[in-house]
Amino acid sequence: xxxxxxxxxxxxxxxxxxxxxxxxxxxxxxxxxxxxxxxxxxxxxxxxxxxxxxxxxxxxxxxxxxxxxxxxxxxxxxxxxxxxxxxxxxxxxxxxxxxxxxxxxxxxxxxxxxxxxxxxxxxxxxxxxxxxxxxxxxxxxxxxxxxxxxxxxxxxxxxxxxxxxxxxxxxxxxxxxxxxxxxxxxxxxxxxxxxxxxxxxxxxxxxxxxxxxxxxxxxxxxxxxxxxxxxxxxxxxxxxxxxxxxxxxxxxxxxxxxxxxxxxxxxxxxxxxxxxxxxxxxxxxxxxxxxxxxxxxxxxxxxxxxxxxxxxxxxxxxxxxxxxxxxxxxxxxxxxxxxxxxxxxxxxxxxxxxxxxxxxxxxxxxxxxxxxxxxxxxxxxxxxxxxxxxxxxxxxxxxxxxxxxxxxxxxx
Ligand SMILES: NC(=O)c1ccc[n+]([C@@H]2O[C@H](COP(=O)([O-])OP(=O)(O)OC[C@H]3O[C@@H](n4cnc5c(N)ncnc54)[C@H](OP(=O)(O)O)[C@@H]3O)[C@@H](O)[C@H]2O)c1
Numbered sequence: 001x002x003x004x005x006x007x008x009x010x011x012x013x014x015x016x017x018x019x020x021x022x023x024x025x026x027x028x029x030x031x032x033x034x035x036x037x038x039x040x041x042x043x044x045x046x047x048x049x050x051x052x053x054x055x056x057x058x059x060x061x062x063x064x065x066x067x068x069x070x071x072x073x074x075x076x077x078x079x080x081x082x083x084x085x086x087x088x089x090x091x092x093x094x095x096x097x098x099x100x101x102x103x104x105x106x107x108x109x110x111x112x113x114x115x116x117x118x119x120x121x122x123x124x125x126x127x128x129x130x131x132x133x134x135x136x137x138x139x140x141x142x143x144x145x146x147x148x149x150x151x152x153x154x155x156x157x158x159x160x161x162x163x164x165x166x167x168x169x170x171x172x173x174x175x176x177x178x179x180x181x182x183x184x185x186x187x188x189x190x191x192x193x194x195x196x197x198x199x200x201x202x203x204x205x206x207x208x209x210x211x212x213x214x215x216x217x218x219x220x221x222x223x224x225x226x227x228x229x230x231x232x233x234x235x236x237x238x239x240x241x242x243x244x245x246x247x248x249x250x251x252x253x254x255x256x257x258x259x260x261x262x263x264x265x266x267x268x269x270x271x272x273x274x275x276x277x278x279x280x281x282x283x284x285x286x287x288x289x290x291x292x293x294x295x296x297x298x299x300x301x302x303x304x305x306x307x308x309x310x311x312x313x314x315x316x317x318x319x320x321x322x323x324x325x326x327x328x329x330x331x332x333x334x335x336x337x338x339x340x341x342x343x344x345x346x347x348x349x350x351x352x353x354x355x356x357x358x359x360x361x362x363x364x365x366x367x368x369x370x371x372x373x374x375x376x377x378x379x380x381x382x383x384x385x386x387x388x389x390x391x392x393x394x395x396x397x398x399x400x401x402x403x404x405x406x407x408x409x410x411x412x
Contacts, residue, residue: 002307003031005056005087007078008068009042009049012092012119015296016066017044023300027307028064032056036069057081064306065089066299072096083107083115090302092119092295095184098193102206105314114311119298121194122147122271123289126301128312130285131201131275136315140202141276144240144391147194149269149289150178150185151217151237156267158225159234165220177269177290187216188237188252195239195250198273202241203248204316205323213251213326213373215386220254223360224336224385228256235387236263242393247324251369255388256334327370330399332390336362339382346375349399364389366399 006013017030033048034056042049056062057078065082069075072095079096082089084107091097097104097117108115118128122145131143146152150172157168169186172178184190192212200206217237228235233256241250257263262284266272271289276282288294330349337343343363351365372379372386379386 001026002028002063003061004028004303005059005062005065006030006033006068007053007056007065007075008070009033009035009044010068010070011292012295012299013066013068014043015292016068016299019293019296019300025300025304028303031061032059053078057085057087062087064303066303067091067093068299069093072099076100079104079115080107083111083113086111086113088113088306089115090119090299090306091115091117092299093117094120094190094193094197098196098209101197101200105200108311114306116302116306116310116312117197118302119295121197122273122285123149123287123291124294124297125271125273125285125287125289126298127273127285128197128201129305131198132312132315135202135275135277136313138280139278140243141278142240142242142392143195143198143202143273143275144238144242144263145273146236146263146266146271147191147239147273147289148185148188148237149271149291150182151188151191152266152271153177153269154186155217155235155237158220159228160267162222164222165218183216183218186218188214188239191237191239191252192250195241195252199241199248199250201312201314202316203243203321204314204318205248205321207250207323211250211323213253213369213376215251215253215372215376215379217254219380219383219385220387221336221385223362224334224387227334227336227362231256233258234264236266238263238388238391240391240393243321244324244393244395246321247328248321249324249326249329249369249393251331253333253386253388255391257391261391324395325370326373327368328396329369330366330394330396331369331372331388332365333367333372334362334364334385334387334389335367335379336360336385336387337379337382338384342378342382342384345378347371349396366394368396369393
């Protein structure tokens with residue numbers, strides 16, 4: 001019987017503790033639990049609880065650590081100390097893993113000690129392992145999806161019940177899907193962390209959060225949803241990582257998706273990951289992306305795998321792909337703006353359609369990712385919506401070719 005040191009006894013930590021009991025798994029048990037707040041009542045024996053991390057990290061009886069705390073700085077301290085001491089770790093902390101993945105890989109290699117973090121990306125969907133195991137010899141063209149249940153729940157409520165954004169957010173908060181400060185979810189940052197992790201496994205590239213253009217759902221209005229409804233489209237918050245000619249680009253943006261898109265039917269707090277493999281084609285993985293038991297189940301599976309000797313391969317070497325420059329990436333977007341100065345400030349490569357009335361103005365067309373990056377603050381300050389119209393970015397040189405062929409002219 002192996003001894004687990006558990007950090008955190010909240011939604012994920014307590015869920016894992018309960019699931020371990022329910023499963024009657026006999027190869028491991030919880031030996032000690034480290035939490036932060038001594039004033040909280042706990043539903044477990046006080047003998048298990050401690051507030052001092054060294055009572056796990058320095059205990060020779062501990063065979064494995066499960067890290068499920070909500071503080072990424074402290075989590076990195078715990079996880080890196082454990083790896084340096086040769087103690088294998090399972091973590092659920094996407095922010096910590098995304099911010100420190102290169103260093104965590106280095107520590108795993110140097111100390112020959114594994115770290116698994118399936119729960120950090122889309123809860124119960126085993127996508128990190130899938131990308132790590134299945135695609136070593138098959139180039140991935142893209143990974144995109146719905147990586148955040150809170151935003152998908154909010155978008156589903158707005159579209160199905162015609163709630164406005166604030167009402168839908170409140171409902172999500174009452175049901176415990178959204179935090180009091182929801183910006184990490186609705187602003188797209190949580191999705192970006194998960195995209196960064198998958199990008200490292202799929203392409204060998206570790207993006208910094210600042211290198212992933214992130215635009216959230218908090219600016220969307222009823223006009224945007226009506227635009228979608230008229231064309232039988234739905235709005236999703238979509239993190240995307242694309243490889244185009246051995247160059248990779250990553251961004252998180254709302255997107256209009258059609259019935260043909262696997263993301264169209266992913267509702268409420270569910271998640272989906274769509275992997276486009278060069279030989280295998282499109283594969284879609286769906287499931288519960290968060291919540292106590294779905295996430296705890298992922299942690300539990302990782303614990304079992306570590307005890308069976310499993311570790312990630314990180315199959316793609318850093319030299320295989322490079323980051324694409326944002327000025328070379330062209331996106332097909334819908335931009336709803338309120339102030340004329342926004343239209344003047346934002347330079348489209350070409351415009352397909354423009355609409356102006358007193359309260360609703362939009363423009364659709366092709367724009368470079370760099371232009372969106374440069375104007376992100378202005379767009380947010382002026383409450384403008386930016387929504388992708390196509391799920392595929394193009395390179396500037398490809399757009400020029402298309403323009404030549406179709407002779408499309410700017411009309412705006
Ligand atoms: N909730 C989900 O559905 C979900 C899904 C996927 C991944 N995750 C990730 O899992 C992690 C945990 O999330 P959660 O939802 O379980 O959070 P939570 O419910 O807020 O619980 C956090 C736990 O961490 C403990 N903690 C915080 N700082 C600590 C420290 N310095 N030392 C020891 N313990 C500390 C807290 O202690 P006290 O009890 O004393 O306050 C609490 O028990 C986060 O990284 C989150 O991003 C969560």
